[in-house]
Amino acid sequence: MGEAKVKVPLLEVHDLKKHFPIIKGFFNQVVGHVKAVDGVSFDLYEGECLGLVGESGSGKTTVGRTILRALAPTSGKVLFQHGDESVDVASASHDVLKKLRPHMQMIFQDPYASLNPRMTVLDLVGEPLLVNGVTDRKEREKRVQDLLVRVGLKPHFLRRYPHAFSGGQRQRIGIARALALHPKLVVCDEPVSALDVSVQAQALNLLQELQEELGLTYLFVAHDLSVVRHISDRVAVMYVGKIVELSPVDALYEKPMHPYTEALLSAVPVPDPKRKKKRLLLSGEVADPSNAPSGCGFHPRCAYAQERCKQEVPELREIEPGHFSRCHFTETLQLEGQADL
Numbered sequence: 001m002g003e004a005k006v007k008v009p010l011l012e013v014h015d016l017k018k019h020f021p022i023i024k025g026f027f028n029q030v031v032g033h034v035k036a037v038d039g040v041s042f043d044l045y046e047g048e049c050l051g052l053v054g055e056s057g058s059g060k061t062t063v064g065r066t067i068l069r070a071l072a073p074t075s076g077k078v079l080f081q082h083g084d085e086s087v088d089v090a091s092a093s094h095d096v097l098k099k100l101r102p103h104m105q106m107i108f109q110d111p112y113a114s115l116n117p118r119m120t121v122l123d124l125v126g127e128p129l130l131v132n133g134v135t136d137r138k139e140r141e142k143r144v145q146d147l148l149v150r151v152g153l154k155p156h157f158l159r160r161y162p163h164a165f166s167g168g169q170r171q172r173i174g175i176a177r178a179l180a181l182h183p184k185l186v187v188c189d190e191p192v193s194a195l196d197v198s199v200q201a202q203a204l205n206l207l208q209e210l211q212e213e214l215g216l217t218y219l220f221v222a223h224d225l226s227v228v229r230h231i232s233d234r235v236a237v238m239y240v241g242k243i244v245e246l247s248p249v250d251a252l253y254e255k256p257m258h259p260y261t262e263a264l265l266s267a268v269p270v271p272d273p274k275r276k277k278k279r280l281l282l283s284g285e286v287a288d289p290s291n292a293p294s295g296c297g298f299h300p301r302c303a304y305a306q307e308r309c310k311q312e313v314p315e316l317r318e319i320e321p322g323h324f325s326r327c328h329f330t331e332t333l334q335l336e337g338q339a340d341l
């Protein structure tokens with residue numbers, strides 16, 4: 001009888017922090033810190049898509065960039081499974097990072113800004129290949145053509161410049177570039193939010209097909225909850241640098257456990273105008289990460305806040321298997337989801 005296979009995470013993030021110093025005055029004194037990411041932990045399993053959501057300023061994009069070491073973490077571990085080894089990306093040397101780079105790639109939000117307008121598609125998509133040793137031009141051309149076909153573009157687009165393409169096509173070029181080196185992990189940073197709604201679904205479907213075909217693992221950073229539902233297996237909700245809820249996708253939308261998730265869901269417009277739903281207003285702005293509120297960081301905006309919330313910092317607790325919430329009162333709250341989103 002064969003032994004049961006233990007599921008090993010491709011990525012383990014432990015207590016990740018990214019604090020940006022606030023520098024002021026003639027002597028460039030550090031007068032405080034913006035705690036953009038403040039103790040984030042999660043696992044990401046091979047072949048899975050974890051959605052990371054929150055309002056702008058929640059720290060979700062910084063998590064994605066810090067994991068790839070595009071930003072140096074302040075502290076914490078980012079363990080990436082590379083062959084039989086588990087490598088800490090957070091503390092890896094320049095040489096080790098160089099070896100890991102092909103396996104960890106990013107798809108950017110803005111297909112207009114992320115592609116150099118002076119480079120042809122061949123150079124844009126072929127650059128990572130060239131940097132990683134594919135020096136033969138013919139071989140590069142062939143591989144770029146294959147990649148273009150794979151992302152739904154014509155192979156003869158090779159000699160064109162980015163301005164000749166629509167937003168959706170440019171994002172496909174960005175995707176081809178990210179996939180050129182057969183990565184295992186792809187951080188998708190709001191990959192469809194700059195696209196017209198009409199092409200968002202196509203780009204999402206493409207990302208899903210590629211994930212299945214190539215066995216990719218995604219960390220999918222986005223603010224649009226309907227987009228995240230479409231593509232994710234699990235979802236983590238962030239507020240002011242911390243994960244406040246982490247859950248399998250359906251449970252999060254049908255039965256949220258954190259008041260912030262409930263408020264985010266209630267803010268999404270429903271497609272059916274006849275359907276009435278409770279609409280919770282998220283009053284005020286996202287808290288300032290350089291001066292987070294005491295106790296629960298969400299208490300100034302929370303409809304259920306009590307005295308305890310101002311004093312005591314809640315822990316992220318597993319309430320049901322795989323469903324975590326950072327709220328003192330999760331067990332007593334009856335929160336409303338949005339199952340049909």
Ligand code: SF4
Pocket residue numbers: 258259260296297298299300302303304305306309314326327328329330
């Ligand atoms: Fe709201 Fe209190 Fe729960 Fe924070 S701990 S989410 S303030 S009820």
